[in-house]
Amino acid sequence: MKKLVIITGMVILIASCKKNDFLDNKSTAITEEAVFKDSLLTIQFLNGIYNQIGFTFNKGRWDTHGNTEHSVDDGEYSLSATYRPDVILYNGTVSPTNFGTTSPTLADSWSVPYTNIRRCNLLMEKLPSTPLSAAKQSRMKGEAKCLRVWYYMQLLICYGGVPNVADNVYDIDAQLNLPRQKFADLVTYLSKELDDAITLLPAPGAYEAIDYGRVTKGTCLGLKSRLLLYAASPLFNGGANTGNASADQIAAASYPSYDAARWQAAADAALAVINSNYYSLISDNSTVAGLGFYKTFLTRVNPELIFALYRPTNKDFEQYYLPMGSNYTRPTHNLAAAFPMANGKAITDPTSGYDPTNPYVNRDPRFRYTLIYNGAKYANTSLVQVPFYTYTGSTTTTTYSSYISPTGYYCRKMCDSTVTNSAGASPDREWPIMRYAEILLNYAEAINETGQTNLAYPKLIELRNRAGITPGADGLYGMKANMTQAEMRDFIQNERRIELAFEDHRWNDIRRWKIAMTLYGGTPTGYNSIMTVTRVGTAGNLSTGVGLTFNYVISTTTSKHTFRPEMYLLPIQDVEIRKMPAMLQNPGW
Secondary structure, eight states, X not given: OOEEEEEOSSOSSOOTTOOSOGGGOOEEEEEHHHHHTSHHHHHHHHHHHXXXXXXXXXXXXXXXXXXXXXXXXXXXXXXXXXXXXXXXXXXXOOBTTBOOSSSSOTTHHHHHHHHHHHHHHHHHHHGXXXXXXXXXXXXXXXXXXXXXHHHHHHHHHHHSSOOOOTTOOOOTTOOOOOOOOOHHHHHHHHHHHHHHHHTTSOOTTOSOGGGTTSOOXXXXXXXXXHHHXXXXXXXXXXXXXXXXXXXXXXXXXXXSSOOTXXXXXXXXXXXXXXXXXXXXXXXXXXXXXXXXXXXXXXXXXXXXXXXXXXXXXXXXXXXXXXXXXXXXXXXXXXXXXXXXXXXXXXXXXXXXXXXXXXXXXXXXHHHHHHEEOTTEEEEOTXXXXXXXXXXXXXXXXXXXXXXXXXXXXXXXXXXXXXXXXXXXXXXXXXXXXXXXXXXXXXXXXXXXXXXXXXXXXXHHHHHHHHHTOOOTTTTSTTOOTTOOHHHHHHHHHHHHHXXXXXXXXXXXXXXXXXXXXXXXXXXXXXXXXXXXXXXOSSOSBTTTTBTOOEEEEEEEEEEEEEOOGGGGSOOOOHHHHHHOTTSOOOTTO
């Protein structure tokens, strides 16, 4: 008898008043027949598919300790265990037989999507026989189609083309030997599925409160923007590793050749989201520069959110990031140096006003909303805003705090600065899987690659204005006028890095841009930068931060990053290849 695991909480996508944590709800096994004869259980089955949409975003993805933000140049991991998936991606030891040994392993990048794709297919197969109204069945079919595309996209960015099971529902004992679908055909299929889902789903804002957070027409438009941007990017737009690869391997991994028209398609898809007028940035520079950026991550009903995992009140990020919490991710100086000054100019620009002896003054407001640095103010365990010091030998009192970071920084992105992991009320917020800011960046990137660089400026100005950067006399918010396409490309890649830091983008971006081999002085191996801080003398007031002098020295970690060209696409795990020999391995593996 077939049994299905059903989430027993009433609705996992919950209105702002809902307090139960659906991720912690107990589950129960119920027969398939019983589930789809009951309206509520059918809805709960769909809710269970939503439950894992943030599995790669999850800060505790692998053994509760981390995800791919440890595998890039933005963050260092706090644990040295070489068996962890984030570590084997960091040091380049991943292979078809080495996916780590945590629970889960890197194999979740394959198993989680396919598990939920099957759930989507099963739901769509059974919907016509459920007691739900025709209108509800139609909407839920649209949700299932949209979510199925999302899970396929998680496979695509890791592996390229993968087996497409279409609408089939295979039993656990089915003897399958499916080949990988060509990358080009998979992109076409997913794009059409999103177009179909749009016709079945409501517009943003049309759901009742209890269903707030379900996918909408706008979600489909947003996913199509990301899908076509990925498809147009160097890795997939004729850029797969071709060394010792067959024509069939190359066709599965990427488009066989480059086509500039794919960039225009990506620009058009992003513009469709923009022109829908469904979404907008939260902008507030009225009292503190960049306050809107901060509010974006603490506002549950939010005009910027396109796709999100809606959580009950929680301290997910405070527990994971803050120095008084687990602080599993330690931001690097590589990332800190990427943030410009408040005038928008890079710190390497001699006219920016950057002072290496006082490196945190007058920086882009997003800097202080992303990082805790030496002297930054944050709530202590008494919920009083006090200076936090990271210098060697510092101590904690009631009027200031000391947490010595191995990198010189702690992360505070998406955290509520008025609480800690152990004190204060839990924020009412979500995990932002896709924001409108990404769409503006998608458009700027794609339109620049078409050669229409001038059209990228307005979207970047919109982002930088919200960030609280000053416009300058020329109104360009620190951007160089008349940038070349190459200059604009570098600028957009950096802007995306700082705007979307720690939001599950960097690992995918450095691979699709094919820059992972050049991050360390043009080489594929190297060490992340850190900031070592020491106090000079005893003058000054630690409680106020006034009159203090520090010495700032940039150095490197002792953990070596290694990236190999075949790592631009992950290997398909050896056990999966042995199950289905018709499935070709990615080139280089």
